[in-house]
Amino acid sequence: MDTANLIPELNKEIARLREARNLLAGTSSPKGAKASKKRTLSAEARARIAAAQKKRWAKARKNAA
Template identity: 50%
Template sequence: MNREQIIAALDEEIARLQQVKKLLQSTSGRSIDGSGAAVKPASKRILSPEARQRIAAAQKRRWAKQKKETSASPAKK
């Protein structure tokens, strides 16, 4: 292969890859390089004070249960 044939083969490959890129962009609805529509970050969930109290109480019960189980069965060595 001479230099001109190599360059022609590269140009054909580049053209083929550009066609594939266009095809993929049209099917996905956004561009491959990430310049498509910006994704909105998820909004932070807001809990009511009552919900926070219920969650805190449940966690304290879990900790108490775990502490009770740990103290009831001494560690074996």
């Protein structure tokens, strides 16, 4: 086997072994990082956060002047 054919053959073997591993592990595809659930805020919580941020900005402007 010459080196030009070696890398494609190795890639085929790696793919075959990964598929076998996934079958043995009980999955059909490799597991990736799970997307985290998006956490939503209530309107009341957003209003509290906005008010607190406005208060921080007002304090920063007051100290800067």
